[in-house]
Amino acid sequence: MTASIEIRRVSKRFGDFTALDDVSLALPGGGFFTLLGPSGCGKTTLLRLIAGFEYPTEGAILLDGADIAAMPPNRRPVNTVFQSYALFPHMTVADNIAFGLEMLDRPRTEVRATVAEMLALVKMEALARRRPAQLSGGQQQRVALARALAPKPKVLLLDEPLSALDLKLRKEMQSELKRLQRETGVTFVFVTHDQEEALTMSDAVAVMSAGRVLQVGAPRDIYAHPADRFVAGFIGETNFLEGRVAGMDGPLVRVALDGGGTVTAAARAEPPATGARTTLAVRPEHVALTDADAPGALTGAVSEIVYVGPETHAHLTLDAGPTLLVRLPNRGDGAAEPRPGDRLGALIRPGIAQMLKD
Numbered sequence: 381m382t383a384s385i386e387i388r389r390v391s392k393r394f395g396d397f398t399a400l401d402d403v404s405l406a407l408p409g410g411g412f413f414t415l416l417g418p419s420g421c422g423k424t425t426l427l428r429l430i431a432g433f434e435y436p437t438e439g440a441i442l443l444d445g446a447d448i449a450a451m452p453p454n455r456r457p458v459n460t461v462f463q464s465y466a467l468f469p470h471m472t473v474a475d476n477i478a479f480g481l482e483m484l485d486r487p488r489t490e491v492r493a494t495v496a497e498m499l500a501l502v503k504m505e506a507l508a509r510r511r512p513a514q515l516s517g518g519q520q521q522r523v524a525l526a527r528a529l530a531p532k533p534k535v536l537l538l539d540e541p542l543s544a545l546d547l548k549l550r551k552e553m554q555s556e557l558k559r560l561q562r563e564t565g566v567t568f569v570f571v572t573h574d575q576e577e578a579l580t581m582s583d584a585v586a587v588m589s590a591g592r593v594l595q596v597g598a599p600r601d602i603y604a605h606p607a608d609r610f611v612a613g614f615i616g617e618t619n620f621l622e623g624r625v626a627g628m629d630g631p632l633v634r635v636a637l638d639g640g641g642t643v644t645a646a647a648r649a650e651p652p653a654t655g656a657r658t659t660l661a662v663r664p665e666h667v668a669l670t671d672a673d674a675p676g677a678l679t680g681a682v683s684e685i686v687y688v689g690p691e692t693h694a695h696l697t698l699d700a701g702p703t704l705l706v707r708l709p710n711r712g713d714g715a716a717e718p719r720p721g722d723r724l725g726a727l728i729r730p731g732i733a734q735m736l737k738d
């Protein structure tokens with residue numbers, strides 16, 4: 381049971397305030413789709429529109445191609461899991477899972493069979509007679525998921541469901557959620573402001589800011605080819621370099637950096653005009669440190685070294701002005717770490733730097 385969702389030019393205003401501004405999104409059925417963005421960007425509002433708790437000011441929402449504007453929330457094949465699990469404290473785990481089915485007047489034998497199926501799905505059979513207060517946070521989350529999946533919705537909306545859990549449990553529940561999505565085939569729409577969570581869990585991510593969708597794509601695309609400065613800075617860490625287009629090098633663009641040095645970058649859709657100002661984004665793990673006199677290297681002095689376990693972060697202040705963050709993996713091979721004050725070169729492989737939208 382699955383459904384595709386299309387958000388077609390949806391805006392939502394609360395009085396003068398625009399919470400969603402002309403948002404369009406196509407979510408294919410049966411995937412794990414994530415809305416990612418900082419607090420207040422409109423993620424929850426978009427979920428509430430899909431659920432039917434709010435109505436769009438403009439635009440349409442289609443489920444499997446049909447407009448659902450007139451469909452009340454309880455008739456939509458959509459269910460929601462909230463951050464606060466909202467379990468009924470006086471009911472057992474099994475009764476919590478059965479509740480929604482009983483409200484739908486499903487026959488008792490079907491309710492019993494579905495509760496058993498859901499308990500097995502979330503691996504909570506042994507705890508079926510417990511009450512929520514006798515469960516850990518992760519177990520309560522499993523019950524909330526089982527309860528939401530029990531009526532067999534086509535779409536499950538998840539509003540920051542893991543944010544109350546500690547880091548280790550959160551990691552466990554991330555893979556658990558992935559498994560539940562795969563096994564049920566239900567379309568998951570997951571909301572988070574945690575970029576790492578979005579990258580590790582999703583088939584596709586929509587990055588939002590201030591009521592708009594800035595970029596939609598597979599995690600790899602968004603990380604490797606961020607469209608603009610906001611996306612590049614919000615997802616992972618990024619170095620920004622400013623300069624002017626100096627010319628083309630096949631499909632690549634030679635950019636003369638402000639203050640000196642050249643980087644050959646991947647172009648955006650159209651070849652840019654020579655002399656145009658541009659910003660480049662370079663991931664810290666894509667910069668290699670080398671000797672200061674290596675051909676083509678940007679030269680500078682190490683200003684800071686931070687050891688973080690699996691890697692060391694070197695800050696190289698370029699003679700041209702900006703400071704580059706460089707990630708050096710710690711392979712345990714005894715390689716010497718740079719030290720503050722060392723003069724070194726930074727190599728940025730042609731095509732690895734991304735030109736950003738203005």
Ligand SMILES: Nc1ncnc2c1ncn2[C@@H]1O[C@H](COP(=O)(O)OP(=O)(O)OP(=O)(O)O)[C@@H](O)[C@H]1O
Pocket residue numbers: 394397398399417418419420421422423424425426573
């Ligand atoms: N009923 C409402 N009336 C007025 N403003 C609202 C209403 N609901 C949401 N907003 C505003 O719309 C904006 C988007 O809110 P929304 O809850 O969708 O953000 P969010 O991205 O989910 O943020 P968070 O991660 O903090 O939950 C916020 O500025 C919020 O204050």
